[in-house]
Amino acid sequence: MDELTSLSRRERTLMKLTNETLADLPDPISVPNYDRAALSPGIVHIGLGNFHRGHQAWYLHRLMQQGQAHDWAIIGAGVRPGDTVMREKLLAQDCLTTLIELDPSGTSAEVIGSMIDFLPVQEGNQALIAAMSDPGIRIVSLTVTEGGYYRDGRGAFDANHPDIQHDVAHPDRPRTAFGAMIAALRARRDAGRRPFTGQCCDNLQDNGTILRQTVVGLARLSDPDLANWIETEGRFPNAMVDCIVPATGAAELALARNLGIDDAVPVTHENYRQWVIEDAFCDGRPPWEEVGATITNDVHPYESMKIRILNAGHQVLANIGEILGLATISDCMGDPQVAQFFRKVQVDAILPYVDAVPDLTPEAYLALIESRFANPKIHDTTRRVAFDGTSRHPGFVLPVLRDALAAGGDVNGLALVEALWARMCAGVREDGSEIAANDPHWTALVTTAQAARSDPGAWLNQVQFYGDLGAQPTLLGAFAHWLDLIWAKGSRTALDAYLAGRGP
Numbered sequence: 001m002d003e004l005t006s007l008s009r010r011e012r013t014l015m016k017l018t019n020e021t022l023a024d025l026p027d028p029i030s031v032p033n034y035d036r037a038a039l040s041p042g043i044v045h046i047g048l049g050n051f052h053r054g055h056q057a058w059y060l061h062r063l064m065q066q067g068q069a070h071d072w073a074i075i076g077a078g079v080r081p082g083d084t085v086m087r088e089k090l091l092a093q094d095c096l097t098t099l100i101e102l103d104p105s106g107t108s109a110e111v112i113g114s115m116i117d118f119l120p121v122q123e124g125n126q127a128l129i130a131a132m133s134d135p136g137i138r139i140v141s142l143t144v145t146e147g148g149y150y151r152d153g154r155g156a157f158d159a160n161h162p163d164i165q166h167d168v169a170h171p172d173r174p175r176t177a178f179g180a181m182i183a184a185l186r187a188r189r190d191a192g193r194r195p196f197t198g199q200c201c202d203n204l205q206d207n208g209t210i211l212r213q214t215v216v217g218l219a220r221l222s223d224p225d226l227a228n229w230i231e232t233e234g235r236f237p238n239a240m241v242d243c244i245v246p247a248t249g250a251a252e253l254a255l256a257r258n259l260g261i262d263d264a265v266p267v268t269h270e271n272y273r274q275w276v277i278e279d280a281f282c283d284g285r286p287p288w289e290e291v292g293a294t295i296t297n298d299v300h301p302y303e304s305m306k307i308r309i310l311n312a313g314h315q316v317l318a319n320i321g322e323i324l325g326l327a328t329i330s331d332c333m334g335d336p337q338v339a340q341f342f343r344k345v346q347v348d349a350i351l352p353y354v355d356a357v358p359d360l361t362p363e364a365y366l367a368l369i370e371s372r373f374a375n376p377k378i379h380d381t382t383r384r385v386a387f388d389g390t391s392r393h394p395g396f397v398l399p400v401l402r403d404a405l406a407a408g409g410d411v412n413g414l415a416l417v418e419a420l421w422a423r424m425c426a427g428v429r430e431d432g433s434e435i436a437a438n439d440p441h442w443t444a445l446v447t448t449a450q451a452a453r454s455d456p457g458a459w460l461n462q463v464q465f466y467g468d469l470g471a472q473p474t475l476l477g478a479f480a481h482w483l484d485l486i487w488a489k490g491s492r493t494a495l496d497a498y499l500a501g502r503g504p
Contacts, residue, residue: 030110042072102377124173132184147391157217321382349413415478456480
């Protein structure tokens, strides 16, 4: 039993997490050593969920613990009505967050204080626009999910989306985060101020480039001169972010209470973080490299390695996990057949299309990922990882599949991964239990998945996700083979055949 757990069991006084109670928390729990009242904001972060608080906010907190970056504090923001719940919970505890590290060797906890406020969540986003217009805000960062950047099936800016059309018609009362950013950038330009840096922190290849595409593309629809100013003067650095941060539920809330802390929104995380950032900022940045971030002029190899091995790997596991009723990613890795399937797909179908980065080969990174995924203390559900497959498969899996097709490589493993996604989207596990809606397009996916039982091509013909891949005979043949086998004899039979090298 580690010291923190032992102490928390002896000292059962439950402390409401606020500035006033920090000094009363159990000694093993690290708390801010800086004067939070003296912090001033430098960053507005939109989309303030668990990942941001367990990752970017942690890096900033570590700098503050060293006496640095006290003028870079975070103001939280959201543009969805549901963000109001998070705002109320965080403001009630002075925007403090308990981070609980779940390591097989023991549990540790710390309270971070790098966030100091959360803006009102309003229709029209006036408070958000006003905050981003302030010259003291030098970075606007975002975690709005991979599918939140208004891209069409080809990855281009989707100018026809109703949200985008609304913001074009109502630029002073925008609906989207990007419309609010543009309104604030217009105010800064008109006042003779510098733009802020737009920093995407979502799991997207070339994520800064994608953020630039959305912001500039939207601005060009209503104000071409402003779009030109943003494109010339603004900066949108690419970055790779990495830390497994499960959703917070009853178990996580209980864990915080067992440590003696009444935190309404604690965050659990693994004992690993990585942040690789392109050094492209237009108005300064915190010295994140002093607390472990990698600053580079070429993020792409790091992005590619992480997105293809970790994020695509998550999809390799999550769909078969849902079909078989394996509750967590660590459960999937604990299933010998599924773990072998994961490794074979990685080695045969993904690693050939991943380049090494300084001091790390794809093979070594895969070994690291296998260890991280197998951590039994990280209760990362297959449901969470499988959520929004219509963003995650096109973003993580299909680019590798395209590379394999172009190189004449083996596509059997990835075709099986896609067949398992189609099987999962039928909405019923192999034990007969229901898979609850788990995608923004769930109803349409279920209909198409059912149609694909007799016509496998119907699944690949979803051009909004697959583009022209459905017209590739090699992929279609392999996909149809695996989906037919899955429906006829079950997923484990298909895995056995793949592991034995019996493909189409």
